[in-house]
Amino acid sequence: MIRQTPPARSRASHSLEAVLTETIGLLDEAGESALTFRALAARLGGGVGSIYWYVQSKDELLDRAADHVLASVLDDTERFVGRSDPIDALRDLGVALYAAAVDRPWLANYFMRDTGMQPNSLRLYERIGQQVLRLHLTPRQSFHAASAVVGFVVGVAADMGQEPPAEVISGAVSRDEYMHGVVNQWRALDPAEHPFLHTIVDEFEHHRDIDQFRAGLDLLLDGLRLQAERGDGSGRSADR
Template sequence: MQSMSPAPESKRTRGRPRGSRPALSLPAVVDASVALLDEAGQDALTFRALAARMETGVGAIYHYVTGRDELLDRATNAILADVLSGVDVREDPFEVLRTLSATLFDTLQAHEWAGAYLLRDTTMQPNSLRIFEAMGQQFMRMQLTSAQCFNAASGLLSFVVGSGAEIREMPAAFLEEGVSQEEHLQEFADAWLALDAHEFPFLHTIARGFAQHDDREQFLAGVDIYLAGVRAQLG
């Protein structure tokens, strides 16, 4: 009697081991979206690319979100989750606002795509609403009127988000050519110095130190100027 040969390996056990795919859940979908956005920017976020990253089908992604806009809003909300964690709201309100502004700025610098979507849909972004609320509460502590609080909080948040979204590292093309950040900025400074000094006195004034300026220090100086204006209104 011939010995029986081993049963052929089932298709289920061939190739990838069972259970090795990323677990599919709403938090996992959001985390994968953030990673994809950080790596390749907002144009790269498609359901097909996300499904490939998570090793699943496009239909499975739609089980958790309705579309790309929801993905972007939920991803934005996710990266804002820790902004308030390091802020002691019981400190001096001006210091709280400065710390909160710096933390939000750093977060937007780390996730360059997020500035365009912050506060776009607060039903999907409760963390952005909490940040706005935290700013507003600090202005309330200064005994400002409701209109002043609204204007001050809205203006500061707009400045932070605008700065965080607009201030960028130099284009990759320059890095590939071996041009440093300072050399890149110096080209602008030299062009400004070549302009007529009587017509462009401001540009001539700032040009000599422009290439060496620090973006974050410049941003915080802007926050200080903004808050100094609020302080002046208090009398």
């Protein structure tokens, strides 16, 4: 019986940089559901097989794409590392990460999912952690602090970056019209049962997502500063 030799793996005609750049472009334009190796190959102008020179699966491609985005965040945030106040540095780092993630709903799902394959994610976590170290907290407090900052930023970005309702996407109503309808529903609720909603409804109607994010981040960082100023019993205090 003659054994058939398996077909040779076709050599890639493009670079990993090109694969990841086109992957991110496709994700940004059409979302995760649109990312297939066939669609990516069409953008690259090559065959599907050539993509397998670089990644073995769609999950690996998404992990690497997320990490590729975070490389630019690392570059953009290098200037914050030397800030005299670590809380200010953490605020700037958080805002930069939020800006990268809020318009990319897919990014939050793949942030630090595989740190062996995502060195930039790990470097960014380390950068945030090194600012936390300057607060001279205990190891447990430091772990919780860095995790809280990252979790808040990525979580809010994922929430704010959700796709608009179907009627807004279709153009049946504008975003402002949709929000006005939600606000009117809230105003129609019984104030005795929903006093909080009636208190904040005007703020909600006219709020900006970035302002809401910054306010929440400031609340978190104010609490972190208070914890650092109380000290951990070691006689060290936070850098100011």
